[in-house]
Amino acid sequence: MTNDKRIIGLTGGIATGKTTVTNYLASTYNLPILDADIYAREAVSLGSSILGAIAQRYGQQILLADGNLNRQKLGEIIFNRQDERNWVENLIHPDVRQRFVKAITQSSLQTLVLVVPLLFEAGMTDLVTEIWVVHCSQEQQLQRLSQRNYLNREQAQARIDSQLSLTEKVARADVILDNSSTLEVLLKQVDVALKTLL
Numbered sequence: 001m002t003n004d005k006r007i008i009g010l011t012g013g014i015a016t017g018k019t020t021v022t023n024y025l026a027s028t029y030n031l032p033i034l035d036a037d038i039y040a041r042e043a044v045s046l047g048s049s050i051l052g053a054i055a056q057r058y059g060q061q062i063l064l065a066d067g068n069l070n071r072q073k074l075g076e077i078i079f080n081r082q083d084e085r086n087w088v089e090n091l092i093h094p095d096v097r098q099r100f101v102k103a104i105t106q107s108s109l110q111t112l113v114l115v116v117p118l119l120f121e122a123g124m125t126d127l128v129t130e131i132w133v134v135h136c137s138q139e140q141q142l143q144r145l146s147q148r149n150y151l152n153r154e155q156a157q158a159r160i161d162s163q164l165s166l167t168e169k170v171a172r173a174d175v176i177l178d179n180s181s182t183l184e185v186l187l188k189q190v191d192v193a194l195k196t197l198l
Contacts (some may be wrong), residue, residue, distance in 0.1 A: 004110075005104070005107075005109075005110055005111070006129055006130070007111075007127065007128045008112070008130055008132055009119050009127065009130065010025075010114065010132045010134070011115075011116055011118075011119035011120070011132070011134075012134030012135055012166070012177075013134075013166045014117065014160060015144040015149075016135050016166070017134045017136065017177075018115060020186065021132075021186070025113050025194075029194065032109055032112055034100060034103050034112060034114045034115070036096050036114070036115060036118070036122075039095070039096040039099040039100065040092050040096050043095040043099075044069045046067050046068055050095060053091060054069065054088065054091070057087070061073065079158050079162050080158060089122065093124075097122070097124060097127070100114060100127055120169060120172065121163065121164055130175065131172065132175040132176075132193060133166075133173035133175070133177065134177045134179050135169070135176065135179065135180075136178070141160060145159060175196075177190065177193065
């Protein structure tokens, strides 16, 4: 799907620092950010056929009082059951992919950043021209995730384990951003990566 655009696929493990890198690329370099999480939220918006299918499978308790998806409840189901996670992802990923393709096609800009936490798992690597992986140590990842999402270690570990391992992601990366040190060190790596045309 690649053309003459530079399309950066930004990924990494959960709570490794993708948002920090994304915000920096947007604020410092004014790069357009296409975010899989936003597209996924739009895919299950009120009245969507995907939300209807989810409610049909799990019952009305999967919805909030206003009819929107109860993300916390869905998270409890899919982070503990691989088969259910696969079912939900197979429903949402094709919709997210279509939104990416449309946005890439319609953009007149030369450089785009696609933020896709499940870039490898969702089979979307063909949409990008280079892959950036943000990583840190597993202990840092556990601590950050526990603090950010108010999870205990077991819950945080289940979420980390639900994704492809960071080691595998790093092995498949064109650019590796190490976020185990300071913010300054991380952002310097971003500067270098952006100036290096692959």
